Amino acid sequence: MAWGGMIAWYLFLAGISAGAYVTAYWVSKKFPTADTIRRTGFFLSPVLLAIGLLLLVFDAEAGIQHPLRFIYLLSNVVGSMMTDGTYIISLFFVIGAYQALMVYKGKKVASWIEKLGVIFAFGTAAYTGLLIGVVKAVPLWNSSILPVLFTVSAGSTGIAITVLIATLWNRNACQNMISLKKLHFSLMVLETILIFIMFYITSAANEVAYQSIKGLLTGEWSLLFWIGLLGIGLVIPMLIEGIEINHSYSMYKPVNLEVSATTVLSKPNIFPLLVTESAVLIGGFILRYLILVAALPTNLF
Amino acid sequence: MARYGMLIDTTKCVACFGCRVACQMQNGLPPEEAFIHIYELEKGTYPNVNLQIVPVQCQHCDNAPCEKNCPTGATYTTKDGIVLVDENKCIGCKYCVVSCPYQARVVSHETGVVEKCRFCVEEVAQGKQPICVATCVGGARLFGDLDDPNSEISKAIVTKKAVPLRSDLGTRSKIFYVR
Numbered sequence: 001m002a003w004g005g006m007i008a009w010y011l012f013l014a015g016i017s018a019g020a021y022v023t024a025y026w027v028s029k030k031f032p033t034a035d036t037i038r039r040t041g042f043f044l045s046p047v048l049l050a051i052g053l054l055l056l057v058f059d060a061e062a063g064i065q066h067p068l069r070f071i072y073l074l075s076n077v078v079g080s081m082m083t084d085g086t087y088i089i090s091l092f093f094v095i096g097a098y099q100a101l102m103v104y105k106g107k108k109v110a111s112w113i114e115k116l117g118v119i120f121a122f123g124t125a126a127y128t129g130l131l132i133g134v135v136k137a138v139p140l141w142n143s144s145i146l147p148v149l150f151t152v153s154a155g156s157t158g159i160a161i162t163v164l165i166a167t168l169w170n171r172n173a174c175q176n177m178i179s180l181k182k183l184h185f186s187l188m189v190l191e192t193i194l195i196f197i198m199f200y201i202t203s204a205a206n207e208v209a210y211q212s213i214k215g216l217l218t219g220e221w222s223l224l225f226w227i228g229l230l231g232i233g234l235v236i237p238m239l240i241e242g243i244e245i246n247h248s249y250s251m252y253k254p255v256n257l258e259v260s261a262t263t264v265l266s267k268p269n270i271f272p273l274l275v276t277e278s279a280v281l282i283g284g285f286i287l288r289y290l291i292l293v294a295a296l297p298t299n300l301f
Numbered sequence: 302m303a304r305y306g307m308l309i310d311t312t313k314c315v316a317c318f319g320c321r322v323a324c325q326m327q328n329g330l331p332p333e334e335a336f337i338h339i340y341e342l343e344k345g346t347y348p349n350v351n352l353q354i355v356p357v358q359c360q361h362c363d364n365a366p367c368e369k370n371c372p373t374g375a376t377y378t379t380k381d382g383i384v385l386v387d388e389n390k391c392i393g394c395k396y397c398v399v400s401c402p403y404q405a406r407v408v409s410h411e412t413g414v415v416e417k418c419r420f421c422v423e424e425v426a427q428g429k430q431p432i433c434v435a436t437c438v439g440g441a442r443l444f445g446d447l448d449d450p451n452s453e454i455s456k457a458i459v460t461k462k463a464v465p466l467r468s469d470l471g472t473r474s475k476i477f478y479v480r
Contacts, residue, residue, distance in 0.1 A: 002398035002408070056394075061413025063392030072373030072390050082372035082396050136366060136470065137402035298402050300357060300466055301342060 001138075001295055006059045008289040011128040012157070013052030014089065015150060015284065018121040019158010021045040021096055025118050027162075027180065036173035040166040041158075042103045046096035048161070049089070049124075081134045085127040092120035125154035132291070139209035140295040143202050149194045150288075156187040157284035160237075164277035167270050175268045178248045185241045188280070192234050195287075212296045221294045224286060233283010237276040244272065303446040304363075304382040305420055306475035307434070308454050308463050309356060313441035316341065316354040320433035320442065324358075327421060327432040334407050336418040337433060353480060358433075359384060359405040359418035360466065360474030367397035367406065382447075382475060383422050388414045402470050420444075447475060 024041025027034050063069050073086045095117040102109045129147030136142050159180065166173040174180070203213040216225045321337040328336065342353040361384045368376040368384060375390035376397055393413040398406045406417045421431035425444075429435070434442040445454035454477075457463065463477035 002395040060392040060394045061408070062388075062415075063394070063413075065413060066389075066392075069373065069390060069392045072375070073392070076372060076374040079374060080370045080372040080396065082370065082394065086372065132399075134370070135400050137400055297404055298467070298470070300340065300403060301355070 001292060001297070003132075003292050005289065006055050008285065008292050010052045010056045010059070011131075011150070011288040011292075012285045013048050013055070014128050015125055015154030015288070016157045016161045016281070017045045017047075017049035017052065017096070018092070018125040019154040019156070019160075020048065020162045021092075021099075021121040021158070022118055022155065023159045023162040023180075025114055026183075027177075030179060031177065034173070034177070036170045037162060037166040037177075039103050040169060040173070041162040042096075042099050044161060044165060045121075046093055046100050049093050049096060053089070053093070081127075081131055085131055088120060088123040088127050092117070092124045095120055122151065125151040128154070128288075137298050138295045139206055139298055140202060140212035140291065142209075143198060143205070145194060145198045145201065146291070149191065149198060152187055152191045152194060153284050153287055156184060156191060157281055159184045159187070160277040160280035160284070163273065164281070167273055167277075171268060171270050174273065176248075178245065181241050181245055181248075184280075185238060185245060188234055188238050188241075192230075192238075195229075206298075208296050208298050212294050215296070216290060216294045221290055225290060228286040229283050229290060232279050233286055237279045237283075240272050240276045302380050302448075304448040304475070305425065305444065306361070306382070306447040306454060306477065307420075307431075308443040308457050308461070308477045308479065310441045310443075310461065310463075310479040311353055311355050312479060313439040314354045314356065315439050317438060319436050319438055320356060323432045323436040324418070328416075328419075331410070334409065334416075336405070336407065336416070338404070355478065355480070356433075357403055357405065357466070358476070359401075359420075360403050360472065360476045361418075361420060363473035363475065364471060366400040366402065366472060370396045370400040372396060379422070381425075383420045383425075384417075385419055385422065386415060386417065388412070388416075391415055402467060402472065403474070 020041045024038045024045070027041065028038040058064060073083060076083045078084070095113060099109055099114070099117055126147040129150035132138070132141040133143060133146040163174045199213050203210045215221050316339060318339060321335050321339060324336050325332070330336070337356050337358045340355045340357060342355060344351045344353060361382060363382065365376070365378065365384050368378060372394060373390045373392055375387045376384065377387060378384050391414040393408065393415060395408060395415065397415055398408065406415050409416050424431060430444050434444040443454045443457055445452040447455060449455060458477050461479045463479045465474040465477055
């Protein structure tokens, strides 16, 4: 395939950028006092997206040699999926950057802008799947479940990067956020289910799609799929978070009250959290990478 | 206005690679870049076997997925039905490379622009044949106007029962194969 590692990084970064924005928004509504995680999410979102876009620009070699040509990306309206995506991502980046600036200055952002940001975050996450989903010449990609899968994974990896960085910044930032853990856990369960739904349906589509899936399950990419994506990216984090969620039920808790970030024990053990979130991020990248590299082009004859 | 197309009679092709080399010369391509790829398909089981040689290049689809997906509008179709790349608009994103079911597009290592068979548009404008057609030793290739029912190619497509590659993809490609 003409698209490899660089594009996988871009799809991954655009996804976690969108996820980080939504995570920050969600946390700010659910836990108004959890400032670290909110700030982390809003700061990370435009930065990660900018890195992703830079990679994309560097992958487009002719554009690097003649940067003015990138203007054509905007002038060819309602032409290509990539043109539509350029608009979605550009607007999301502008909103994200504005939001980050306001958070940095400590000012409030109008609620409608935040909500618009959430819509464009979903747009960005879905677009990474739509971009390759519309390519009919590649049967593995050409399915409507891909944008859904990438959106769910963007949510899960977005939570992971935000929680990871926020915790490294302030180890108390994400303690006892059981509802965030539950959301994260549900997204991972959903992602696992979606992957297998995609495999079942897509492998039935045609012979090339079947061969691509076979390459993932038992062929060239099977080690990366089973150990990397499924083992490290999904099973390990689901187990750790599952245990933590289960453990939280057995703890004494005042009814209808979740202890928020700022009011917890002095030195919590953050090791399980670091492992979980890093594993989710590794899995999120492997998912995009595998979908790109395992894809076989359609038969010519 | 014409609607140019090509017929490739694979039963006449001897796999001399003459078209590919002529095309590389015509377009100034380095040895590792080519617009024509030659596939050899083995059919049957020994002793009843058959080797089919199928040269594949840009199929100049009427409904071209590369053109539809090109984000900058660099890929376009001329009024004569020839699909071209405006190299001053191409950013080299390679969306067309993954979109082309015929894998006909190549990235130029020199400029980063994506290139492909151009049906030798300058030659054709002068009333000449594309170089792959002109150079073919076996006369396996035929070029002409598909919209003209009396053109040599239109007649040959009917008499030889030539069909496009993967017509099920809905690309309405304009290179017809006798196989």
